[in-house]
Amino acid sequence: MKKAKLTFEDKVIDLDVITGSENEIGIDISKLKIKSGMITLDPGFKNTGSCESKVTFLDGENGILRYRGYSIEDLANNADFLEVSYLLIYGELPTKKKYRQLLSDIQERSVLDEDVKKILETFPRSAHPMGMLSCLTSSLVAFDPSSVDVNDEEEMYDAFLNLLAKIPILVAWVFRRRRGLPLEYGDFGQGYVENVTKMMFKMPNKKYVENKVVVNAINKLLILHADHEQNCSTSTVRIVGSSQAGLFASISSGISALWGRLHGGANQAVLEMLEAIQNNGSNISEYIKKAKDKNDSFRLMGFGHRVYKNFDPRAKIIKKAAHDVLYDLGIDDPILEIAKNLEIEASKDQYFIDRKLYPNVDFYSGIIYKALKIPNEMFTVMFALGRLPGWIAHWREMRTKKEPIGRPRQIYTGEKLREFISIDKR
16 A cells, blocks of 8 residues: 655654545545644645545546446436436446336335424425425434334335435425425326426416426436535535434435535525626626626626536536526526526636636526526525435445544634633632
8 A cells, every 4th residue: 555654843654545446546644643643634624535435426627527437427318316316325227127116115105294294384484495394304203213224225225215205295395385385295106306396386276287398407407416425415414424313314414504505505696696687787797897806795606616627517417408498488587588698798708718617507507496486495405305315325325334423623722721710700
């Protein structure tokens, strides 16, 4: 094994070098404190690997994203979301027989205790959908309090199916509760994504007609959001699960982490930005100038990415789906016109070209959800539905590898030892 040397004052410490299957190189510092008495400091863990994982490979410099070795382009254009879910969790794409069994097993579990409806009804209709989804996911523990034996594959399979079956129902119910519509169960026998769209969009006063373009777009969005390596919410699921917290509790923690504006809330921020542009006269050129002015606090949301330094491979895929949805639905929405024109203007501007600030997946996903009349507050809920199999995959990987409980260190910068002064002398 290769070694790296850390030299500090008169000490030289040998550290193991780990090489991944795609030639990523990491220095193993797990024994650094024992060997040297020192720790590393890395705010935000931007340069710290918390684990070895076989789930997702991401190369931000070259715009590469792969699930279990399969390119995101191949999966998004050829697979359905349930196939990808199985791939992420179990490492291989399902056979036809296994796929049919998987859908049947999910359908068998696609029922919620009626008391879940009572919990949902206690929320005001104005409650934020992510808060509702997080609470409802946690509540599932009350209806199934038994812990999952991670050494029993049958128990694990059952737990994963319960989540894949029940979370889409909760998502649809949260959506319909906000709109004052009756709650729908649907039928997962007709297809996983097909039923998600039916549960959400079926109106009580007319026959539901499936729109293939909409189903295709949502299928792609769910696949593109299914995993993204050790992001904030996935790391949260892993660290909560490392305490041997249950699966439902761990997933609920991931939903809460995803809620943040800098994570899952990014596509909502895109639509809020577009609305702000509309409310200020729809002058796109003015906002392009503001975005280039380093003294202006305005940020062009949905352009560039923290990880991808070239282009977001997911954006290339979903861009076509977004345009297909707008064309098929014959959308005439000034907000979406602003989005299309903003994309065109930025793509021709040398400032954005030089800095490789291209529209990312959040830009286009927001456009699709807006076109489907999904309210801004629901965008992150849809993201959570897509990310569900990735969270499950990482929870399973972490638990089956028996990873130690997460416990970051710190550098203390507070007061030194002080003498206590009694309250009557203060």
